[in-house]
Amino acid sequence: MLPMKARVLVKDPNGKGVNLWLPLFLLWPVLFILCLPLLLVIGLLRICRSNKLPKILSLVSAVLGLLAALRGLMVDIEDNDTKLKITIN
Amino acid sequence: MEHKTKILAMLAEGKIDVSEAEKLLNAVDSKESPKREFSETAQRFFNILIDSKKDEGTRVKIKVPLRLIKAGMKFASLIPEESRKKIQIAMRDKGINFDLNELDSLNVDELLDALQTLEVAVNDSETSETIRIFCA
Numbered sequence: 001m002l003p004m005k006a007r008v009l010v011k012d013p014n015g016k017g018v019n020l021w022l023p024l025f026l027l028w029p030v031l032f033i034l035c036l037p038l039l040l041v042i043g044l045l046r047i048c049r050s051n052k053l054p055k056i057l058s059l060v061s062a063v064l065g066l067l068a069a070l071r072g073l074m075v076d077i078e079d080n081d082t083k084l085k086i087t088i089n
Numbered sequence: 090m091e092h093k094t095k096i097l098a099m100l101a102e103g104k105i106d107v108s109e110a111e112k113l114l115n116a117v118d119s120k121e122s123p124k125r126e127f128s129e130t131a132q133r134f135f136n137i138l139i140d141s142k143k144d145e146g147t148r149v150k151i152k153v154p155l156r157l158i159k160a161g162m163k164f165a166s167l168i169p170e171e172s173r174k175k176i177q178i179a180m181r182d183k184g185i186n187f188d189l190n191e192l193d194s195l196n197v198d199e200l201l202d203a204l205q206t207l208e209v210a211v212n213d214s215e216t217s218e219t220i221r222i223f224c225a
Binding site for chain 1: 132134146147148149150151152153154156157159160161163164167
């Protein structure tokens with residue numbers, strides 16, 4: 001399953017900073033629409049029985065797998081001055 | 090477990106016979122098994138914890154899903170041969186001797202299996218730095 005939200009938190013020593021909630025679930029439909037031409041290319045290659053089709057399909061599946069696997073990633077770096085936290089869920 | 094005890098109690102009381110008890114126990118087992126599968130396949134993370142008390146008290150906590158490592162390796166295996174060579178040369182120049190050609194699905198699974206039992210703990214008293222690498 002693709003990640004649904006990401007959080008980026010940056011804090012300075014005064015406690016001020018940025019706390020961003022990024023709704024990734026809004027990004028996927030847009031990305032899907034942008035990828036529609038790619039689906040057309042895949043369809044055409046399938047019709048032409050091109051030998052590049054398996055490579056393209058495995059690349060698409062690898063990219064989707066990589067995006068889906070991002071879920072759960074967490075990076076938290078903190079010192080006396082600043083705090084940076086990135087989470088993807 | 091509670092269901093099984095009830096079934097056995099019903100059998101002891103003579104409310105059901107052995108064949109009925111067997112059927113019920115099988116039904117309970119089939120209901121319980123998906124839970125077990127879930128816990129076995131639950132997401133595991135590769136954790137890196139660095140705690141330095143010396144400089145500015147830097148604390149680093151990185152949690153990478155093992156699935157991401159696997160997906161990354163799968164992605165790396167799709168890199169064309171020519172680009173692989175270039176990457177390899179660049180990595181060698183940086184002092185990293187790693188052969189990308191050795192990355193196939195079998196190696197990835199073996200590596201992930203090995204990672205699941207990995208636990209490294211380094212405690213440096215001179216720099217007051219603690220590094221922990223483990224899977225959980």
